[in-house]
Amino acid sequence: xxxxxxxxxxxxxxxxxxxxxxxxxxxxxxxxxxxxxxxxxxxxxxxxxxxxxxxxxxxxxxxxxxxxxxxxxxxxxxxxxxxxxxxxxxxxxxxxxxxxxxxxxxxxxxxxxxxxxxxxxxxxxxxxxxxxxxxxxxxxxxxxxxxxxxxxxxxxxxxxxxxxxxxxxxxxxxxxxxxxxxxxxxxxxxxxxxxxxxxxxxxxxxxxxxxxxxxxxxxxxxxxxxxxxxxxxxxxxxxxxxxxxxxxxxxxxxxxxxxxxxxxxxxxxxxxxxxxxxxxxxxxxxxxxxxxxxxxxx
Numbered sequence: 180x181x182x183x184x185x186x187x188x189x190x191x192x193x194x195x196x197x198x199x200x201x202x203x204x205x206x207x208x209x210x211x212x213x214x215x216x217x218x219x220x221x222x223x224x225x226x227x228x229x230x231x232x233x234x235x236x237x238x239x240x241x242x243x244x245x246x247x248x249x250x251x252x253x254x255x256x257x258x259x260x261x262x263x264x265x266x267x268x269x270x271x272x273x274x275x276x277x278x279x280x281x282x283x284x285x286x287x288x289x290x291x292x293x294x295x296x297x298x299x300x301x302x303x304x305x306x307x308x309x310x311x312x313x314x315x316x317x318x319x320x321x322x323x324x325x326x327x328x329x330x331x332x333x334x335x336x337x338x339x340x341x342x343x344x345x346x347x348x349x350x351x352x353x354x355x356x357x358x359x360x361x362x363x364x365x366x367x368x369x370x371x372x373x374x375x376x377x378x379x380x381x382x383x384x385x386x387x388x389x390x391x392x393x394x395x396x397x398x399x400x401x402x403x404x405x406x407x408x409x410x411x412x413x414x415x416x417x418x419x420x421x422x423x424x425x426x427x428x429x430x431x432x433x434x435x436x437x438x439x440x441x442x443x444x445x446x447x448x449x450x451x452x453x454x455x456x457x458x459x460x461x462x463x464x465x466x467x468x469x470x471x472x473x474x475x476x477x
Contacts, residue, residue, distance in 0.1 A: 184289045186215040188265035188348070191275045192257040193220055193234065195227040198275035202237050205279065209242070212285050218243045220275070221261045224251040255356035255366040258341065262351040270351055274342040277301070277388035287386040288345045295379055297345040298338075299386030300328060305393070314396040314459040321461055331383040337420050339371030339381060343388045350379055357416075364406030365413060368420050397455045404471060411475045427472055436473055443470025 189205055191198060202218055209216040218237075222245065225231050237245035246264065248257065262270060271288060288297060303319040310316040324330070331338035341356075354373050360366035374381060394402065410421060417424055430436050443450075450467040453460055 184214075184269050184345075186267040187217075187269050187271055187285070187289075188267040189216060189218045189271045189273065190258070190261035190265060191218070191220045191273055192223060192254055192261065193225070193230075193275050194223045194251075195225045195230050196276055197230050197233045199233055199236050201275045201277075201279070202240065202243055205273075206240055206243060208279065208282050208285055211282050212289065214285075214289065215267065216242055217266060219261055219264055220245045221257050221264070222247045223253070223257045224248050252358070253361035253366075254341075254363045255360045256358045259351075259355045259358065262348065262355065265348060268348050269345060270348050271345050272341060272343070273388065276390075276392060277342065278391055279388060280386075284386060284388070287384060292382055292384070293380075294382035295347045295350045296339075296374060296381045298331065298340065298381060298383050299343045299345070299388070300326065300331065300383070301340065301342055301390060302387040303390050305391040310393065312396075312457045312459070313393050314454055314464065315393045315399045317459060317461060318464060319390070328383045328385040335381040335383060336371040336375040337368070338383065339367055339374065341367035341370065343386075353377075354379060360409065360413070362405055362409055364402075364409045365417060365421070368417055369413065372417070372420050396459055400451060400454050403468060407468065407472045408475060411472060423468060423472060427469065430473075439470050440473050443467070443474050447471070447474070 187209070189209065191202070198220060202220065205218055209218070220234065220237055220243075222231065222234065224247070231247065234245050237243050248260065258272060261272070284299070288299065303316060303323065305316065326338070354370070354377050356366050357369045357373070360369060393399070410417060410424060414424060418428070419425065430439070447467065447470060450463050453463050454467060
């Protein structure tokens with residue numbers, strides 16, 4: 180039976196990011212809904228003392244806590260830590276570098292829905308003229324039709340992402356994030372698999388947070404490379420839950436693999452320069468990711 184969602188813990192992992200404004204927005208939205216709530220921010224041992232100093236102001240806000248962890252343990256462990264610190268039966272996890280759509284973020288999550296996990300999604304915006312040379316903006320907006328609530332619901336577990344989701348506290352404690360994932364990337368995909376294995380239902384709804392602040396092309400490419408290294412490390416665990424992994428595993432002919440890795444060895448640097456430049460090409464991006472992953476395997 181659906182539990183009434185009138186008590187909510189809003190949980191934010193943070194690292195080297197000032198989130199006081201974000202917390203104040205959440206506080207105002209929560210007050211408007213009239214629910215019992217708390218907002219907990221867990222700082223994963225930030226190295227930027229200015230961020231820590233500014234975020235410490237959160238402790239002065241009603242129903243809000245800012246907790247500084249002594250050791251950096253990664254996003255997965257930090258989200259588990261937040262779940263243990265929470266007190267209410269429903270948990271809303273949000274990434275604090277997003278923009279909030281308004282009061283509907285909470286009202287849509289608080290609507291009756293017979294599912295222990297609900298994912299709202301993410302949308303991408305910003306000044307299109309300014310962002311036309313940004314690789315991540317180009318990639319995410321091109322992929323957006325594949326990530327509507329309707330499309331996500333077709334593959335509910337493979338489509339799970341951790342930037343914006345609601346979960347029952349008892350579910351989170353019984354099925355936590357896998358803390359072997361110390362770097363960001365694929366820890367949420369792994370949780371999707373664990374939820375499926377435990378037969379825990381996921382509902383996907385149209386309730387996105389908005390991304391408008393994007394990494395530089397060079398930072399994004401480096402981030403993708405780190406995530407591909409994580410994908411390779413956990414390839415056995417994530418089989419069937421990553422489109423890139425499925426594509427790579429589907430290349431059975433050794434000569435094809437050899438050609439792709441040879442192409443990456445010969446032209447990978449040139450591809451990377453394109454991706455880090457002012458006119459990144461999405462086809463080059465897809466080829467670079469596949470070549471980079473297969474080069475790790477070889």
